[in-house]
Amino acid sequence: MKDQNKSKDVNRRKFLKTGSAFAAASMFLPLGTSKIYGAFKTGHLENSIPVATLNNGVKMPMLGFGTNTLRDELGVKSVATAISVGYRLIDTAHIYGNEEAVGEGIKKSGIKREALFITSKLWVDDAGYESTKEAFETSINKLGVDYLDLYLIHRPRGDVKGSWQAMEELYKEGKIKAIGISNFSPKQIDELMTYAKVKPAVNQIENHVFFQQDESHKFLKESNIQMEAWSPFAAGRNGIFTNKTIADIGKKYNKRNAHVCLRWLFQRDVVAIPRSSNKAHMIENLDIFDFELSEADMKAISKLDLNVTQFPEWE
Numbered sequence: 001m002k003d004q005n006k007s008k009d010v011n012r013r014k015f016l017k018t019g020s021a022f023a024a025a026s027m028f029l030p031l032g033t034s035k036i037y038g039a040f041k042t043g044h045l046e047n048s049i050p051v052a053t054l055n056n057g058v059k060m061p062m063l064g065f066g067t068n069t070l071r072d073e074l075g076v077k078s079v080a081t082a083i084s085v086g087y088r089l090i091d092t093a094h095i096y097g098n099e100e101a102v103g104e105g106i107k108k109s110g111i112k113r114e115a116l117f118i119t120s121k122l123w124v125d126d127a128g129y130e131s132t133k134e135a136f137e138t139s140i141n142k143l144g145v146d147y148l149d150l151y152l153i154h155r156p157r158g159d160v161k162g163s164w165q166a167m168e169e170l171y172k173e174g175k176i177k178a179i180g181i182s183n184f185s186p187k188q189i190d191e192l193m194t195y196a197k198v199k200p201a202v203n204q205i206e207n208h209v210f211f212q213q214d215e216s217h218k219f220l221k222e223s224n225i226q227m228e229a230w231s232p233f234a235a236g237r238n239g240i241f242t243n244k245t246i247a248d249i250g251k252k253y254n255k256r257n258a259h260v261c262l263r264w265l266f267q268r269d270v271v272a273i274p275r276s277s278n279k280a281h282m283i284e285n286l287d288i289f290d291f292e293l294s295e296a297d298m299k300a301i302s303k304l305d306l307n308v309t310q311f312p313e314w315e
């Protein structure tokens with residue numbers, strides 16, 4: 001755990017140092033340049049996204065691309081564009097109804113499969129041993145890949161034990177590089193750990209400045225389970241992009257609210273997967289590695305916590 005944090009600290013320092021140089025230099029770098037700024041050498045555009053080392057040694061980008069609601073042509077175009085501007089982690093799920101579009105977007109990008117980190121999720125209707133195996137096959141077929149980097153139980157409902165056993169087997173067969181969960185509380189993780197042979201590598205939960213989830217954050221850190229934030233912008237709710245506290249902090253660094261929100265997650269060692277269908281926003285959201293929020297900034301942001309979900313309709 002200490003080592004993991006240390007390696008992230010080193011990463012962070014390294015990227016703070018190279019961040020602004022990269023931002024300036026990347027404008028002049030041709031595609032396919034051999035200069036490597038990050039851990040992912042893609043053969044196309046080298047990117048500068050730091051990686052987390054999961055509890056099984058797998059490397060996961062700290063910043064990725066969310067795809068909920070991006071379906072059909074919009075999904076294809078958004079995913080291909082996101083990859084072209086530097087995203088390598090792509091987050092989808094069976095329930096988003098876009099795995100085919102995401103797969104198409106990946107194909108369209110021309111990127112090598114190994115350069116990507118692809119996540120999908122098992123929906124609650126498919127909970128259980130047999131149905132999990134079938135749902136996994138359906139997902140990889142729709143995506144057009146032969147393995148997933150990360151497969152998550154989307155919600156703690158139904159036969160979680162049967163699903164986890166199926167996922168452990170798929171993991172051991174090498175069809176999934178890391179297995180994890182989503183929307184699990186510390187108590188539900190403790191329950192899972194009573195029978196799990198493989199510890200979850202990731203828990204993806206709602207996390208943004210208005211719902212800071214301090215208890216889960218502490219628990220996951222202590223358990224060496226990587227925390228991943230869904231809806232890092234609260235999907236734009238509660239005036240996040242115009243919030244004055246966030247804007248005032250951003251002004252000091254010449255950054256916008258989106259940058260401050262994502263940087264806050266990064267400094268808490270939380271992976272974030274912002275969604276956008278707007279290329280300018282996609283590029284903007286990558287630009288968080290050349291500044292550091294101070295302790296006072298982090299304290300001011302901690303006061304924005306409403307300690308309640310911004311998506312009560314999903315409870």
Ligand SMILES: NC(=O)c1ccc[n+]([C@@H]2O[C@H](COP(=O)([O-])OP(=O)(O)OC[C@H]3O[C@@H](n4cnc5c(N)ncnc54)[C@H](OP(=O)(O)O)[C@@H]3O)[C@@H](O)[C@H]2O)c1
Pocket residue numbers: 065066067068069091092154182183204205229230231232233234235236241258273274275276277278281282284285
């Ligand atoms: N595991 C789960 O249960 C779960 C639940 C929800 C979500 N997720 C995952 O988390 C991902 C992200 O969450 P989300 O899709 O709910 O929303 P989000 O990433 O919090 O916010 C997306 C919204 O922010 C806007 N936006 C993005 N960048 C911006 C910028 N720089 N400036 C201004 N506006 C910006 C987007 O509009 P534009 O398109 O105009 O940029 C969009 O309306 C999902 O796509 C999905 O992959 C998982």
